[in-house]
Amino acid sequence: MKLIVCVKQVPDTTQVKIDPETNTLIREGVPSILNPFDQFALEEAIKIKQENDEIIVISMGPPQAKKALLKCLALGADSAILLTDRIFAGADTFATSYTLAQAIKKLGEFGIIFCGLQAIDGDTAQVGPEIAGILNIPQITYLESIEDVSGKKLVARVQTDDGYKIVEARLPLLITGITTSSFEPTNPPMMSIMKANKKPFFTWDANELGGDKDKYGLNGSLTQVIKIYSPPTKEKGVIINDPPEAAVNKLMDLLSKDKVI
């Protein structure tokens, strides 16, 4: 069966810093990477893949997103599709989900769609469930592990606020919220990198995708960002370097003085 993994190329937000003088984002030299949560999703798909299964990775993005897809191919995906077109730009989560859903529809029958928890730039965690809603398939969010899967059903362990639950769902379905992977390693070896370039790679634009053009990109976005700004900076705190007893005494004094306690 087809296992579809939705991935996104994102700036490495862990390396993003704020310029203390201008209070704006410093984005020089911030590398673009495969969204780490999407990599976990891909690794989950690889874990459950059987002989006759095919892992297809899809991404909506600018042409340079090809790099992220190539990495997925090197990690073990079988084929990749890049959805790229000026029309797709400026998409909010709904327009993104619509675009990805269109591509998935075009692929025909599938078994499972895997999505990462969230993109580390957008941080919304909405695209997965929105794709499931558009395609009208069951969704499993906050997946902890897949316990069992056959051609028709899937049994999964899902996180809850204070424990977990076991759910059973009919295929086709969508899984998201994968937050870790027990899979290692994550550095593709040379052989896999060499093989990646030889795997099928497709680039689709809006025409190839069909669908309702008004639902793509900026025009299809139901939310609009009207302003972006840096969060207020915090005053630097007090760091105490004394040996433990003295340090604790100092801290308690400060907390008292500052009326924290």
Added chain:
Amino acid sequence: MDEDKCTGCGICEQACPFGAIKIVEKIAIMGDECTLCGACVQVCNTGAISIQRKKVDNVDFSQFRDIWIVAEIKNNKIRNVSFELLGKAIELADELKQDPCVILIGNNVKKFIKEFSNRGAKKIYVAEHESLKDYYTETYSSIIIGLISRYRPNIVLYPATISGRDLAPRVASILELGLTADCTELSIRDGLLLQTRPAFGGNIMADIISPNTRPQMATVRPNVMEAASIKENDGTEIIETNVKINLKGLKLKIKEIISGTIDENEIPVDEADFIVSGGRGVGCQENFKILEDLARVLKGAVGASRASVDLGWIPKSQQVGQSGKTVSPKIYIACGISGTIQHLVGMKSSDIIIAINKDPEAPIFNVANYGIVGDLCEVVPLLTEAFKKKISKK
């Protein structure tokens, strides 16, 4: 880009969060990285930049009225976040001169009506049925979709809890509505809901609106808004919905629920006023007792970074961070936590942050109000003693 108006001043280049603008020969050029976020449009002094959005016919949204919140019931209690959402809804409703309302879905939930009407809910939509005992995407979303379609709210707020984050986007995609996640601020501007949220791992803030769809929907994390307080209320309308759901027909079924990895008497980490949190620096599972002792004295909860959860020292339900819970307690004490962005995102908004770490370069010290460079195994027990003394003195 109107090249005639562009002076090449470069303000837009500075403002772009994606590095998409370059000034070439005194004209701003937009590159492929442009996401049409509009940050440049705001800062341009000459109005040289504009974003062409599809023109929307003036649809009459005036029939969409009231601010709804989706209540969350857990373990037969109303989760605190429901009151926080209600508090915000009342504020928004006041400004729009509309009503704050509550959606109450579940089994045996009518008994909770009073707690919401006591806190100012003007209407409560109740869907009570045995089949709604447990949260299922299919059942809860159908009910909400039905209610929205019938009663046309202006705004719907959901808690950004595990169920909320499963439910809200599902509803949004089926009804094709704008949805904004994890809002830290909500207000009314020009009659629209102004939604403010962090992005880029908390490195930037974005103001968002959903001008062309109703209802406008947003999710809000627990511990962010102020809870509605008990007040006098001159009448709450109760609207009951008939529910006809057959669980047998569901495509996804719950086979087993295992809860109680937290003690019933323990305060859940995302509802505690004081949190003592442990990371890789704690060293081993046994050492978490040191943190538990302090938490007990403070009458708070024990939290964890992802590192200590992955190492199996503490259950995932205590995890604070991007893939865990977001907390904003009065005091957050981070012990042996380096302070990666993924963790900070979950606790940055705490009132006071105290960090204890052996490594003076640990990034956690950059967000801490107070920090002690030292071994937590030595420092924390002393801290526990000090707090014990302080509290007994009172």
Added chain:
Amino acid sequence: MSLKFTEEQEMIRESVREFAQSKIAPIALEMDEKKEIPQDVIKGMAELGLLGCTAGEAYGGPGLSAVSAGVIAEELAKADCTGSTCVYYLVPASWGFLLNKYGTEEAKKEVFPKLLSGEHFLGIATTESDAGSDVGATKTTIKKDGDNFVVNGEKMYISGVREAVTYGGGHVTIAHQSKELGTRGMTVFYLPLTDEGITPTYIPDLGREGISCGGFTIDNVKIPKHYILGEENKGFYIIHEGYEYARALIAVICAAAGLKSLENGIAYIKERKSFGKPLAAYQGINFKLAEHYTKLSMLRDLGYQALLSIDLEQEGKATRFETSKKVAMAKMFCSEWACDAINDVMQWQGAFGYSRECQDQAAWRAVRSFSLAEGTKEVMKMIVARELLGNKQY
């Protein structure tokens, strides 16, 4: 021609960098102290496909191009200030290339799998006590004996003797088959070091102590004819291709090691104050920084151009002579320029730069070897002069 890497090479770089920074960089100095590369690092390098990366796909190898091999070398050099893993990598890469091109199918099928798995080492052993740059002065002999060959002689100042003797593997080497023909009577062959006729000795090196240096006597060691590379008596002509591969990689390694040291230096001179100013403010220091950076950047380009020439030569798009010249140009000053830069970085750091805790002193000791390893800088000058003057002696 500008230096542009393919998407594939970018992925290779990322993969190797992640591995090298997390597994090698933290323990680099230890490798000099303990005089060995930890087995799990070797295993990690093998799992990534770095050892034997030039082995063809038919033998289970990735069959990387020379430029790709250079990318790997560069990333290893950035992470390993002692250079041990760089040597452990570049020698099998270069001589694997020669084996892949001129070895028999039988030999390749025997040698490559063990190399790729990280079990065996593949080295180069042409130097003798009395024959270094003058390869023709080799005293070791090889004589036909039915379907086998018998080898007698000795080799000295060879890298990886201990590794091959202990774990298995061997070295590509050269000997006189028909002494009366001079350099036209030399044969290149693979010599396993596990034979009883091999008696090793070990020599302590100034640097890159994680990989051993030593020699061995060869007493009537019999090897099968399928271990011969290329044609009998024609060895002198093909061995230079192996040297050149190694020399080009060395140039890239020197540039990377030098630039990495400069990075360390920049961090230091920005922080350290003397007489009220940071060291970086003094032109005596920052002019040197600029000079070294310029030279090392040029060296990096030269190194990659040489590697590119090797690749083009395999496709018939460059001649043997073009490659020889470019390689010699790249290697001519590589050690000098890198050592000069690292020496200054050590000086900027004063007493710390002289202590064993400083990374740069290890880098200097490693890079110093490259003015002689795989070809002295003097021979590089001979080669370029010859190319320009048209005095071809071979």
